[in-house]
Amino acid sequence: MSTFDTLMAYERDTQALGQIAGRLGWDQETMMPRGAAPQRGEEMAAIEAVLHARRSDPKVAEWLETAEAPDEAGAAQLREIKRRYERTVKAPADLARRIARVTSEAQGKWAAARADEDVAAFLPVLQEVVALKREEGQALAAGGDLYDAMVEDYEHGTTAAEIAAIFDAMRPGLVDLRARVLDRPAPKALQGAFAEGAQMKLTRKLAKAFGYDMSHGRVDKAVHPFSSGSGLDVRITTRTSEHDPFNCFYSTIHEVGHAAYEQGISRDYLLTPLGSGVSMGVHESQSRIYENQIGRGEAFTSWLYDEMRAGFGDFGIPDAESFYKAVNTVHKGYIRTEADELQYNLHIMLRFDLERALMAGDLEVSDLESAWNDRFEADFGYAVDKPSNGCLQDVHWSVGLFGYFPTYALGNVYAGCLNQKMRADLSGLDTELAMGNTASATGWLRENLQQYGGLRSPHATIAQAAGFAPSPAPLMQYLDEKFSRLYDL
Structure with a gap:
């Protein structure tokens, strides 16, 4: 296979794992037993660690150096893989894992607090989420605007x-x-x-x-x-x-x-x-x-x-x-x-x-x-x-x-x-x-x-x-x- 084909085969597996992570999130919102939340947090953190490792693997950078796009779509594939790689390597893997674990737990605590009309019950875990996202934003911004770095995740190219x-x-x-x-x-x-x-x-x-x-x-x-x-x-x-x-x-x-x-x-x-x-x-x-x-x-x-x-x-x-x-x-x-x-x-x-x-x-x-x-x-x-x-x-x-x-x-x-x-x-x-x-x-x-x-x-x-x-x-x-x-x- 060409370098481009090798990279795309690797990317296909990464994308498939990302879909699995998404399905865990869907299950948590629809069918998961309420008492399973702590374990689900560990599951989400584990798969996020695997995804982070794949997305930041030095092999990706090596393949990007030599891969040649066969057409316009191929060039866009390389552009997006490069953009994601450069973004991923800025944030430590341990941070990604901690965010996945805490946000999974926070989701359940938010739902309970919302049902009970109890803001105080939610604020401690939200404080953890905010602290972790600030840490992530600082890493991603690399000296630039922290919030711009966060917007980039959802609407890249916009400040x-x-x-x-x-x-x-x-x-x-x-x-x-x-x-x-x-x-x-x-x-x-x-x-x-x-x-x-x-x-x-x-x-x-x-x-x-x-x-x-x-x-x-x-x-x-x-x-x-x-x-x-x-x-x-x-x-x-x-x-x-x-x-x-x-x-x-x-x-x-x-x-x-x-x-x-x-x-x-x-x-x-x-x-x-x-x-x-x-x-x-x-x-x-x-x-x-x-x-x-x-x-x-x-x-x-x-x-x-x-x-x-x-x-x-x-x-x-x-x-x-x-x-x-x-x-x-x-x-x-x-x-x-x-x-x-x-x-x-x-x-x-x-x-x-x-x-x-x-x-x-x-x-x-x-x-x-x-x-x-x-x-x-x-x-x-x-x-x-x-x-x-x-x-x-x-x-x-x-x-x-x-x-x-x-x-x-x-x-x-x-x-x-x-x-x-x-x-x-x-x-x-x-x-x-x-x-x-x-x-x-x-x-x-x-x-x-x-x-x-x-x-x-x-x-x-x-x-x-x-x-x-x-x-x-x-x-x-x-x-x-x-x-x-x-x-x-």
Whole structure:
């Protein structure tokens, strides 16, 4: 074999082990017995140590020196292996193992603390996570900005300063539009109880309607919905709420967006660095365009209205137009994952600023709850009522995902760009969506973005699909037009 072939064979095994580690995480969130958490921490740490050793093996550097790429995809493979190798060797193997062990334990402690509304029970282990992630960030930054080094894990090629500039440009318009909307009467809400079994039946129908291949996936329940895996095994989770079926349905559509991206990547890239989504921001662009621009659009909600009437009977909404307004209600609330399109990015901006402060040492873990509550009241105009609606609502910090949160809002920005181009390319799209047929929209995304996986950089991936460089302008225009019409502004 050539040096390139040798390196790719080695990489295939590394990628396979990474998938196994991901499956352990999926099991922990869905089926693992609660008492197994300490052992699972050891298991996760052990496999992380093996992965770190493979990713930092000096042989990789030697192969990279002499490997010759056979084509454009091969050059991209070498680029990504080199980028990961150089990043991995900066962080000690023992540190990676300690992070894996502590974050596995912290995940269980977070879930228990959230259920008990007990911030104090979670803070000691969060302090450990933050200390370890600061240590890792310092190693990765090598004298540069610590938070930039963390963002690189999720949106390579983007800095915190660039993200802050985008957020600063968006915030005034979002705050102004929200204020005008909340000054108008709220649409009529759903009434009654919605059985869990019926919710799960419809949620699986929704998953299939959006192109999720159930022969290579499954839908389960978890505290915090997520998507896991790539290639031939891509799983999603959702959650149910007796009086809020939208929580289940739109969580499902959101996670199907992630899963469809992974399932849509060219099989030529299976178990290679190009065989998964290029970044979390681009990943989020898929989940958000599935959930919002398609799933919450007037055309698709007219089909969903009929499906809900068939599954639940009368739930207090007289017609499809009123249902569309109910789906897109702008309302006061605490939970990021339940936030409407208009306010969602404000939730992300809050987390972005707080976690930057945590990593910089400007905010201590012991002060996190009060800092969160103060910032939330300043941004949203009312006080947090309980920890599960505040700093305990998200799993991300417990598992060490610092630098991840801003990619949610970047994904919204990217989705705005993609939606503008998709609508220009696909005439008659709404007629199909009104029949529950998303094939043209999801096919356009697969053809123009998903199939390429990690072939290009995040910005280049969006620019290639949309035809222009990423900008918040299309998203802001879309939000202004949509909610101005919905609320007669």
